[in-house]
Amino acid sequence: MARFKKEKSGELPAISTASMPDIIFMLLFFFMVTTTMREVTLKVKVKPPVATEVQKLEKKSLVSFIYIGTPVQSKIYGTESRIQLNDSFRTVNDIAEFIYNERETRPEADRGLLTTSLKVDKDVKMGIVTDVKQELRKVGAFKINYSTRKKAPKTN
16 A cells, blocks of 8 residues: 655745735725715814704705814914815905805705804904804805814713
């Protein structure tokens, strides 16, 4: 009867890389689905005030944001509170044009549902906020939302 002799080689077998493209495409697809793109680069510091009664907005696609705060680059833009519409600093007089443009980009059925959200730093003077609200009233943007942080519950 013949005996089979095992050859002992000191080398390890090569690792199969056949499934590597599948894994890479799975990871790529996962990150593409879960990542959200930031639409606006903030140029102002916004630390919203704290509130106790907070509600989430239902349709964020129907929300236009107006940011009010001190500029991030205070050496260039100063320390005075500024209004940011989309990616640029604007004045109160530019708000009407901003709202009209926002309405034009939406479908006609959704134009009446458009909400304007004010993201205002907690240290901003109310004068500039009142001016913005007055300008919004002039263009008929009556649905206004104030963005806040939710107050943490007290622990005993």
